[in-house]
Amino acid sequence: MLQAIQGRSFITESLDIGQIARDHYDAVFRFCARRVGADAAADVTQETFVTAQRALKAFRAGSSLKTWLLGIANNECRRHSRSRRRTPQAVDLLDVEVPNPESTWISTSSLQLALKRLKPEQLEAVLLVELDGLTYEEAAQIAGVPAGTMKSRLHYAFLNLRHSLKGDEE
């Protein structure tokens, strides 16, 4: 009971959209930039918070505010990409100038190329877990699939990345 009351209190305090935007703007912006590009990210991020403001009453106590916002951002990015006929693959996710000191067989440019060869759902899984830093459960919620499916997509994504990179190496 105490937990429920505390949870409710937390949610009530959190339902100030201005504060929510201040707390989560950077994370949502980065999420959007990786999907629609840095140039369009500000507009899509703003739409995300406007949509969140409208839907705030639908936010349920006990849910993760971050996951809820990124779910909205994901929809806004898809809407934007559909309108511009742009896919996430068109966004340069990596800085090819950055060398990887940990590995001699992976160049950033070959990794960028390998990412572009992934199926869209596998690339989405890599984005959510590797670059957005989400857990499988959070990533699955945002993608709208079971956690087991997210795990499987990541497995095959990494299998394909390894094959692409080893092929490039040879």
Next chain:
Amino acid sequence: MNIRENLKAYLDGELNAPDRAEVEEALKSDPALQLELQQMKEISQSLRGAANPVNAVGLAATLERLAKPRTSLGPRWLLPTGLAATAILAIFGAGWVLHSNRDMPFQEEIPMPMANKHPRGSVRNLLDRKVDARWNLAVDNMDPWKSKVDSLAASWGASVIARSSSEAGKDPQLIYLMSLPTSRMESTAAKLKDLGATQLPLERDRTADSDGRESLLLLILSLRTSS
């Protein structure tokens, strides 16, 4: 479950204890599996290390937009209410108004006084109310009264959200759902009383726009057709 299919989840710390133990046991005796794990780790590190840096911009503009009133017609919360009212008016008409006879000639002056016998209530009440589907939904045949009410609404600074009408009954009625600045609500109510209209002020004083607070008004004008 194939051990290899769990390798990435193992790397990410996403396996439960039994599956994790199974992978660790297999790794001890399988150099190929160890190499695969190491390569996955390096790919993951490369991805995270080379991710394009992103500097977030636009927070101030977003906060400014979030702070603005969200509608020109009225508050956004009114929209579903208005749409609900529109739907109820458009689909069913309001159930408590009069019945029958569309060919009855209207009196030239509008609207003539009628007894105010309709209950006050909210749009929610309207939705809950049983309605009569025999209503004429069109307002096109309600001219010149429709044009006159439109013109009056414009002079009050009101925005018409929905119109409907009753063809049934002895005295046809025009039904309007409109929003208008709350500051004009009292003077408008006085004018309506003079005109003899039944008016139901709904959901007042709930928000503000650049002109001040907005109110929602459901207006029922009873048109006397006989003296």
